[in-house]
Amino acid sequence: AQRVTQPEKLLSVFKGAPVELKCNYSYSGSPELFWYVQYSRQRLQLLLRHISRESIKGFTADLNKGETSFHLKKPFAQEEDSAMYYCALSGYNTDKLIFGTGTRLQVFP
Amino acid sequence: DAGVIQSPRHEVTEMGQEVTLRCKPISGHNSLFWYRQTMMRGLELLIYFNNNVPIDDSGMPEDRFSAKMPNASFSTLKIQPSEPRDSAVYFCASSLPQGRDSYEQYFGPGTRLTVT
Numbered sequence: 245a246q247r248v249t250q251p252e253k254l255l256s257v258f259k260g261a262p263v264e265l266k267c268n269y270s271y272s273g274s275p276e277l278f279w280y281v282q283y284s285r286q287r288l289q290l291l292l293r294h295i296s297r298e299s300i301k302g303f304t305a306d307l308n309k310g311e312t313s314f315h316l317k318k319p320f321a322q323e324e325d326s327a328m329y330y331c332a333l334s335g336y337n338t339d340k341l342i343f344g345t346g347t348r349l350q351v352f353p
Numbered sequence: 354d355a356g357v358i359q360s361p362r363h364e365v366t367e368m369g370q371e372v373t374l375r376c377k378p379i380s381g382h383n384s385l386f387w388y389r390q391t392m393m394r395g396l397e398l399l400i401y402f403n404n405n406v407p408i409d410d411s412g413m414p415e416d417r418f419s420a421k422m423p424n425a426s427f428s429t430l431k432i433q434p435s436e437p438r439d440s441a442v443y444f445c446a447s448s449l450p451q452g453r454d455s456y457e458q459y460f461g462p463g464t465r466l467t468v469t
Contacts, residue, residue, distance in 0.1 A: 345395030
């Protein structure tokens with residue numbers, strides 16, 4: 245079965261601390277993995293996708309097929325990173341995205 | 354482009370009433386998705402359309418929920434009769450035709466539904 249698991253509902257850190265939002269997935273083929281973010285009073289939007297291998301707003305995520313993980317990392321958190329983060333998965337030849345339950349990141353000053 | 358447009362933004366109704374949520378996707382996008390967001394279950398896909406045709410409705414909770422897409426620029430999600438457990442934020446999203454770079458979904462602002 246296709247599934248995305250985000251074990252933490254809430255992650256609180258202080259500004260400047262490293263951040264890692266965990267995401268594990270279950271999929272029988274080769275998935276596409278994404279991170280979406282929802283800032284306060286803004287629309288849910290794409291943050292990054294594994295296929296692009298890019299850093300967005302200082303965030304990176306590496307697809308680890310052995311551990312079936314796609315953790316989101318940032319070395320130094322900023323207050324403006326406070327938001328709801330969703331990990332999502334899509335399979336080959338489908339438009340459908342499977343989302344995790346989300347992790348709320350709070351960055352304190 | 355105003356992006357994906359949803360209406361109404363807020364809806365408060367009484368149990369048993371019919372509720373209709375509306376969505377206008379981004380022009381040129383041929384896939385449209387309806388999601389429900391709750392604290393407990395996060396973001397759940399209810400149904401999605403491709404070229405106005407329903408492709409996967411396995412997430413629709415029960416027969417009280419129905420969705421239509423009569424043309425490329427409009428879709429509705431209807432709940433009849435509504436129940437308090439339907440209270441949630443309902444999102445509509447759209448995306449470009451399928452391809453290796455087309456998986457980005459563009460979300461609307463959502464409709465916050467409260468059923469009392």
